[in-house]
Amino acid sequence: MKRKFIAAVVGALVAPLLTVVLPAGTASAHGWIVSPSSRQDQCKRGVVACGDIKYEPQSVEGPKGLRNCHGNVGRFAELSNDGKAWQVQNVSPVQTFTWNLTVRHRTSTWEYFIGGTRVWSQNDNGAQPAATVTHNVNLGSFRGRQKLLAIWNISDTANAFYACVDVNIR
Template sequence: MDKKRKLAALVGAALAPVLVVTLPAGSASAHGYVSSPPSRQAQCAAGVVPCGDIKYEPQSVEGPKGLKSCSGGNSRFAELDDDSKGWKVTPVGKTASFKWTLTARHATSTWQYYVGGQKVAEFNDGGARPGETVTHQVDFGSLSGKQKVLAVWNVADTSNAFYACTDVQIG
């Protein structure tokens, strides 16, 4: 019996590296979100607004490119789409700095900002890999009052993007 256990342990030890190399890798669970002014997921993570799973992974709001939802189409984070949830509104001027906190540095095609479904700003990174933070100065033009800003980080080498909504008071 002892010989069988030793043989099984040896076979297992020999096969383990092969399995690690040949099994498909899982997707990373960390990427990025708008940390300032605080996005809805940043508010969840900070406990400002009670939320579900997003509290533990604010950087994970990922979905196919081209969506216009705060949740990135991810049903686990659907509460980010709920405008009546009591999100804190940040006062900003006619321009505001949006700071992304990144936990995985993907090659980036563009960063886009929308208000009411209309694009108000776009920054083209041409495939560059950002640092741990990225800040954009967004000009709101003639917009004023309470607005929901949808920020989108379009990854260059996948079909996905990261989504973050921030509630602001412009003016």
């Protein structure tokens, strides 16, 4: 009986120490556009009422080649709902987009689309990006209110990360 008590006490004292000393596991997080504010960023900041995506704006990951805002992740489907009150960002014809990357996957390409038209791309040839990535994107002849889809294609998996930004190109 005494041995069990001592073992329990030692375990209770050692467990908190182990959580501080042992390294943390890899986060299951990736990245999203923070400027101009993407749909998942607006959910995270509470600008638009959203479900689970408000807790995981970095997690819109799906197979490469998709053309939707939610990366075919069912619980994030509201990101593809154009009827929600997404805040429209005023932007210039050449606009800087900033990604916040919480896991820096090696990158094959970055792509930006308006409608079905690719307006900008960059090949990173498998390079590992910084935690903050900016792109100066020429939006071509598009003007007015548009939904821009940005895609971060990962080089060593079949997946990509998706972000949509509602813009008013002036």
